[in-house]
Amino acid sequence: MKNKKKVYTLGPKGSFHHLACVEYLGGQQEIEFCESFAGVFEAVRAGHLGWIALYNSLAGVVENHETEIEKNFTLLDEMDYEVKLCICAAPKTKLKELTKLYSHEKAFGESKRFTSEKLPKVEFIKCPSTSHAAQKVAQEKEENSAAICHAETAKFYGLEILANIPNKRKNETSFGLFAG
Structure with a gap:
């Protein structure tokens, strides 16, 4: 990614959000951690990028954020990450x-x-x-x-x-x- 904005996701370090984000970005972006989805949305409203879990193949919808994202944000890309x-x-x-x-x-x-x-x-x-x-x-x-x-x-x-x-x-x- 050429965009050098910070990416905000759920933490702490080592969370599935963090691990998937690092794999997706290839370590090229600065990653900041939030304690809640609301914190990630707030950072995106301030001009940064957000990275959140949308759906799990066993558990279904992680949190119901689809409406919020569709209404207030632009989904740029998605990636599947294997849970081990x-x-x-x-x-x-x-x-x-x-x-x-x-x-x-x-x-x-x-x-x-x-x-x-x-x-x-x-x-x-x-x-x-x-x-x-x-x-x-x-x-x-x-x-x-x-x-x-x-x-x-x-x-x-x-x-x-x-x-x-x-x-x-x-x-x-x-x-x-x-x-x-």
Whole structure:
């Protein structure tokens, strides 16, 4: 992309929004993070570009933003990004010893078969995103705790991958780049 405007997306660093945006842009743009979709829309109204998830092949519409985008913005392009989940934790943590698992509720749903089989007694603790979960596990270094997130997210926070969660069906999220 030749346009050097900042691109605003949901964070923190390592979120699926961030990872997909980096892949789409090829690292050529400056990426800023917002805590909400409303924050992304506000940045686009101020003249920047926005990048948000539109649709997931397993969960359906991510948030109902189509009307807002069609009415107030121009959708410039879309890209599908494969969702791959893993369980990650601080170094030396063992999968079979986990007692707490942090993640976004959609990630819990997408990994239910795996976690009920491998971790039937683990406590599930909801976070705003999978990247927030990884960040929390990395910062708190709580014994026997882990996060469900993307493998690249685990790397951002110095976590080790304990298990990859297999997808039974193709799991992709469609992201959109839009402007004011």
